[in-house]
Amino acid sequence: MPDNPETSSDQSRILLKRRILSSKGFFIGLIAGLVAVGFRLSLEFAEKLRNSFIAFSMSHGLLCMFIPAILFGLSIVAVVVVTSKFAPEAGGSGIPHLKGYLAGFNAIRGWRILLVKFVGGVVGIGSGLALGREGPTVQMGAAIAKICGDYMAPNRVERKILISAGAGAGLAAAFNAPLAGVFFVLEELHSSFNQAVLVTAFVACVTADIVCRLVIGHLPVFHIKIISYPDLGMFPFFLLLGLFLGFLGLLFNKSLLGSSDYVQKLTFSKKILLSFGLGIGLGVIGLMLPESLGMGTDLTADVLANKVVHCQLFFYFLLRFFLTMVSYSTGAPGGIFAPMLLLGVLAGSFFGYIVSIIYPYAAFDFSVWGVLGMAGYFSAVVRAPITGTILILEMTSAYDLLLPLMIVSIVSYSIPEYFKDIPIYEALLQRDLHRKAMKQSRLYRPLPSQTSSAPDSLRPSRDRTCKQGGSR
DSSP, X not given: OXXXXXXXXXXXXXXXXXXXXXXXXXXXXXXXXXXXXXXXXXXXXXXXXXXXXXXXXXXXXXXXXXXXXXXXXXXXXXXXXXXXXXXXXXXXXXXXXXXXXXXXXXXXXXXXXXXXXXXXXXXXXXTTOSOBSHHHHHHHHHHHHHHHHHHHOSSHHXXXXXXXXXXXXXXXXXXXXXXXXXXXXXXXXXSSOOHHHHHHHHHHXXXXXXXXXXXXXXXXXXXXXXXXXXXXXXXXXXXXXXHHHHHHHHHHHHHHHHHHHHHHTSOHHHHHHHHHHHHHHHHHHHHHOGGGSTTOHHHHHXXXXXXXOHHHHHHHHHHHHHHHHHHHHTTOBOBSHHHHHHHHHHHHHHHHHHHHHHOTTOOSOTHHHHXXXXXXXXXXXXXXXXXXXXXXXXXXXXXXXXXXXXHHHHHHHHHHHHTTOOOHHHHHHHHHHHHHHXXXXXXXXXXXXXXXXXXXXXXXXXXXXXXXXXXX
């Protein structure tokens, strides 16, 4: 039976469209990968410069020790002012703003976001803000796709596909995790399966990851060696770990929204004072605990390598939790991916330490608890268990932990879901849209004379008008 010519023609058009989208995805992944690598190397240099500056100041007397604190305070103030005046949508992680664009609520000003996010992220995180590079890299990848899409995409639908692919490419390059970038696009940004989005994002993420590996190297983000793995008898403890992380994730979401709402109610001058005070505090903390500042990548690696004393895990968790809340509430560019992973590895390792006291028969590498903690905490906060599981696998190369990771992720995911907690990026988007609506309602509020409910003292009086007219 001969094929239907119309069906064959439709299939040919779909195939051609995929090929065109794939080529565009390759180009966007290439540019996004280069920018992500530049941002990553710049941040690493800024953090090394910060640590060297703190060490230099400590070796030159008591007065010089407070110079980093003042410099950090001024730098963070500059970042907050420039971001709020030039591109406020570049503040924070940028992922809620991206989700708002894909939902049709926001616009993306590509060049502004790219410049403010890059420079502001390097200066802010380099000054010690407890934020990460991943959210900014995602938004910068989307901004690059928006800039290119204005010339390459014939319509808004294709532009959204390219912007999603650019965001996934940014995540892939930030973590050396191309598969996690693809699932981030499908699970978090679109919450659905679309073949055009899948193909374009896959090509962009693989391309960006290749660029990253050519420049930085093939090794995963965290180098761990797990010799012995847990047996089935430890799985009940993994269920308890998932419950523990689920409640901690619920606390993270509530605290982040609460602190951000509190700071947003402050006047601009008070926000500046808060930013300067935070910089001073970060400078003082850096004199004693420099590893607790910035992205915290070295601290995460130390915990996974069992170089942190067990009794210090709880202290580091409280400190980083507080610094993350205050840092994000300032509105400076910076994401919560890296802070989430650090808090997760601290919480997981602390839980493992408690288990080792209660049940000393657990004979496997202690690093397993930290790996499971990262995946579970990410799943509880972001509510994307598949992305979290794949992300941790690609970051650590601990592929034999797939089943425990899945168990911890789904259990930790269920706790905030049971309490009907909104995933953090959706909650931040709803908050931003509410603020935008309130601002527009104040801008376009009708005059008192145009409302029937206005007080009598504000309404024009005919008698008063007649008297004024008669006196002229």
